[in-house]
Amino acid sequence: MYCNGLELVKGATNYMVPLKLTESLKREIRSLNRTHACETIKIALLYVAPGQWSEAEILSNTPSDTSLSYRNFVQSLGWPVPLATFGGFTGKLERDGSDGATCPYFSDEGIEVAFHEVTSMPTSADDPRQLKKKRHIGNDHVHIIWNESNHNYRPETISGDFGNVQIQIRPLEPGEYGIGIYHESRLKPFGPLTNGMVVSASALPDAARATAINGHRRVLQTLVKAYTHPFVIRQEMINRIVERYSSAES
Known part of the structure; x- marks a missing residue:
């Protein structure tokens, strides 16, 4: 079972990465949603x-x-x-x-x-x-x-x-x-x-x-010594989610 996937932008192209739906993935998505996109x-x-x-x-x-x-x-x-x-x-x-x-x-x-x-x-x-x-x-x-x-x-x-x-x-x-x-x-x-x-x-x-x-x-x-723009933090979280939960199946 898979969630709808995570939409990423690479260059000028949007593409979908299918993700394996697990309880730990749900927790990480909730954490991502709680992380402000703005400073x-x-x-x-x-x-x-x-x-x-x-x-x-x-x-x-x-x-x-x-x-x-x-x-x-x-x-x-x-x-x-x-x-x-x-x-x-x-x-x-x-x-x-x-x-x-x-x-x-x-x-x-x-x-x-x-x-x-x-x-x-x-x-x-x-x-x-x-x-x-x-x-x-x-x-x-x-x-x-x-x-x-x-x-x-x-x-x-x-x-x-x-x-x-x-x-x-x-x-x-x-x-x-x-x-x-x-x-x-x-x-x-x-x-x-x-x-x-x-x-x-x-x-x-x-x-x-x-x-x-x-x-x-x-x-x-x-x-x-901890100033990092939220865009960077969210990108790191997204990269980690893709690395851990991406699936070759579509």
């Missing part, structure tokens, strides 16, 4: 209110604590997707409501970005450290910080081994935003945003998202 990136998004300094204060912020300019910025980074029913990448956010109802999301033909937006995650009155939020934020390589306090955001504010790239955005004059970039010294520079730059409101969302994506890739290439 997937999760990015932390934090709001710092006036006068806030500590991790606990920042992680405890709710939507009502934020400014209109910050909410507009979040909306311009992507669009909200319902965690309970969304079929795309959600950055490991739970679908049962414990991580909120929605998350900001962006995609194009080759990438999916899920934002761990702190204020949209439920704030627990019983946990001043907000460890459920911290579980996500503390494992993100890139943090975008919208800073409305009267001081520079300290890179060590969110404790942990991640936060290797931090993009700080500070409102200046109406319609202008100052940029601060922190990254580990082993990382080569990336952009388009650079430290000390002043950016207009219209240019900010696309530039901030692009810088966060480039920073994430730089971390994987340099620190994790």
